[in-house]
Amino acid sequence: MPLGRGVQTFTRDDLTFDVTDSGPAEGEVVVLLHGFPQDRTAWDSVTPALNAAGLRTLAPDQRGYSPGARPRSRTAYTMEELSADTLALLDAAGAKRAHLVGHDWGGALAWALADRHPDRVASLTALSTPHPAAMGWAFTHGDQWKKSWYMVFFQLPWLPERAVARGLHDLYTHHGVAAEQAAKYVARFNNPQELRGPLGWYRSMPASRSMKRSLASLRKGRSAGASQPRRITVPTTFIWGSRDFALGRAAAEKTREFVCGDYEFIELDESHWLPEVVPDVVAEAVLQRVRSVGR
Numbered sequence: 179m180p181l182g183r184g185v186q187t188f189t190r191d192d193l194t195f196d197v198t199d200s201g202p203a204e205g206e207v208v209v210l211l212h213g214f215p216q217d218r219t220a221w222d223s224v225t226p227a228l229n230a231a232g233l234r235t236l237a238p239d240q241r242g243y244s245p246g247a248r249p250r251s252r253t254a255y256t257m258e259e260l261s262a263d264t265l266a267l268l269d270a271a272g273a274k275r276a277h278l279v280g281h282d283w284g285g286a287l288a289w290a291l292a293d294r295h296p297d298r299v300a301s302l303t304a305l306s307t308p309h310p311a312a313m314g315w316a317f318t319h320g321d322q323w324k325k326s327w328y329m330v331f332f333q334l335p336w337l338p339e340r341a342v343a344r345g346l347h348d349l350y351t352h353h354g355v356a357a358e359q360a361a362k363y364v365a366r367f368n369n370p371q372e373l374r375g376p377l378g379w380y381r382s383m384p385a386s387r388s389m390k391r392s393l394a395s396l397r398k399g400r401s402a403g404a405s406q407p408r409r410i411t412v413p414t415t416f417i418w419g420s421r422d423f424a425l426g427r428a429a430a431e432k433t434r435e436f437v438c439g440d441y442e443f444i445e446l447d448e449s450h451w452l453p454e455v456v457p458d459v460v461a462e463a464v465l466q467r468v469r470s471v472g473r
Contacts, residue, residue: 190263190266197239198237198238201235211280213307224460241375242376261295264278264291275298276298277303284305290310296410305418305453309432316428332381333381333384355455407436410438417452421449
């Protein structure tokens with residue numbers, strides 16, 4: 179299978195991002211956005227099926243993960259900045275639009291891009307992460323607040339880096355990730371300094387305009403007649419594992435209310451690490467979503 183156009187890196191605002199570009203150069207573009215704490219290798223078992231089907235895949239190491247893209251300020255990791263990074267990748271690849279696939283924080287980013295830049299998004303496949311408005315709703319209508327306690331802990335300085343580094347191996351292997359892949363992640367995030375950038379995604383939340391708008395909507399939602407969030411218009415598939423330790427059922431089931439385009443919800447008897455644990459299922463769902471756009 180010939181490689182794509184060879185986008186090994188791209189730059190934005192003096193930051194350099196590493197990319198795995200594979201598949202036929204003329205194929206429709208699929209952008210694969212990893213989550214925390216992962217990297218672009220999360221998709222290594224997914225991309226072969228997509229490439230074999232004629233799709234070009236772009237899997238970047240995102241902001242905070244690429245060695246050349248690790249700003250120190252928490253305001254450098256807002257959803258606005260992360261979205262601009264992905265748009266810069268599309269521009270570097272010569273793609274007017276792409277099919278987005280995102281897991282965990284990559285899923286949150288994919289939802290944001292589909293909301294704000296639907297002209298650049300051909301379709302959306304979100305793994306594990308519900309629509310952000312559904313997530314906000316679930317904090318007061320389910321047990322999501324219990325599952326998300328770590329988000330508050332991650333706001334602390336230096337201590338979260340050390341705690342996460344100590345628990346990484348079990349975080350992966352206790353939830354189905356193969357030992358070999360877990361070892362690669364542990365080696366990559368083998369000291370607290372390597373986790374500072376990835377944790378910046380969480381620490382940016384209080385400074386993010388998107389988060390402030392979501393909190394304002396949540397407060398208004400308690401009163402009658404409150405305005406509703408915009409709904410996603412692009413064709414969307416949401417895949418969720420019923421044994422996910424971080425993201426609960428309430429938000430998963432609520433998500434369909436925030437999509438007005440073609441929508442499919444796939445519930446699996448799995449935990450959180452879907453790209454690594456069930457890559458064939460993920461690849462088939464992505465292919466079905468991509469093909470639906472052409473019908």
